[in-house]
Amino acid sequence: MFKPIKTKRVYEQIVEQINQLMKEGYLKPGDKLMTEKELSDKLKVSRASVREAISALNLLGILESRQGEGTFISDVPQQSLIETLALFMMMDLEASIELLEVRKMMEVQAAELAAIRADSASIFKISEAIELMKIDIKENIIGEESDAKFHHAIAESTKNKVLVNFMNMISDLLVQNMRTSRQYLYTKEGNAEKLFEQHDKIYKAIKKGNPNTAKKEMFEHLDFVEKELKGFSV
Template identity: 45%
Template sequence: MILKPIKTRKIYEQIVDQIGQLVVEGHLKPGDRLPSERELVDRFQVSRSSIREAISALEMMGLIEVRSGEGTYIRQVNIESVVAPLAWMLFIEKDTDQELYEARKILEVQAAGLAAERADEEEIHGMFKTLEIMRLDLALHRSGEDADHYFHYAIARATHNKILIRLMNTISDTMQKALRNSRAKLAEDRDTDTPQKLYDDHYALYQSIKDHDVERARQAMMDHLVGVENQLSK
């Protein structure tokens, strides 16, 4: 029998759990305003930094909305709450890169195939414009993480699958934050051809979707994700 050591939970995680439970039990409803940061410090008897970490986590989970100059409000519960635990896991776990790439292979490889089958001319042109931004980023030695993110989301939109689009929309920001350092590291690796390889991968994806070649699109996405994963493992 294998037993794991007990780990002390961080303070902000306990704050998140309490606020989340209040939402589940109906004590906090969509549109309700949370107490101010100072009030939360007094009520929880914790530091400001713990409150700020908790607010950041809750916002990433999609449970609250921070309105500049107005306060922090509980969001309307909808389909996004289904993937809130995933957002929370990615926020607090530090060693999920491999698992994230496994999940992306399942989700995005099939999305690429659907996009190749269903993408219309406007969506294909949008992917091309994103590629042009990526090409400029490459020439200027910029990381290109934003264009990378938008390109993958454009593929999800081109599936015309409402559930898949909503799922990608919900978790894409979380995935972008979780992978930001990795993308920047790869793009800044000027001792290799990695930046050019990243661009070439995306161009191959674009071309296969433009040609409406379903199997080639799936393979191009798999090759891209496996290549990035292998490069990061080095």
């Protein structure tokens, strides 16, 4: 009946504080937010955690970053803001699992098409992402950006403009999904290496022009991630 209580990550606590300040009227639409350094000093947390919170709030449309000016509170209806934040705070892991289900529907077929249609330039782009992943592992980096580049390169390899445009539309969401997934998965020893091996197998299948293997390897990769995440939600 009861589930274990899990400690909230630092960036989630920062998001909650910003939400509370907005609800109480201390932060209003159009107000400029403190700099990353100022927030980090004020909250006694790392700048990486502040950056993650700002990234999440930008993604939700609650904050707006302006080049050379800073970060501002967006002009969004308060009720919409509360509902969006409630969804974000309560469904972080669950939403990631649901997005993985959608990705399985879409990217398994994409891997198959990529193996049929990829040209030398496409293969090179995928290999570049693989090389970035190697560096991420060596430097102990979560590597969601490299992961996103890999999957986007596969979408481009299909030569399907609708799929590529759709991947462009949800690119921020995908990066956030991969960040969340990897933050959970990397708590288990050996998962970083497993994820790299899975991506490498997909790449090699596409490079060899083997659609059935590419399809199988992509399914097994996304299925592995989904099952691992479900283990954390129990």
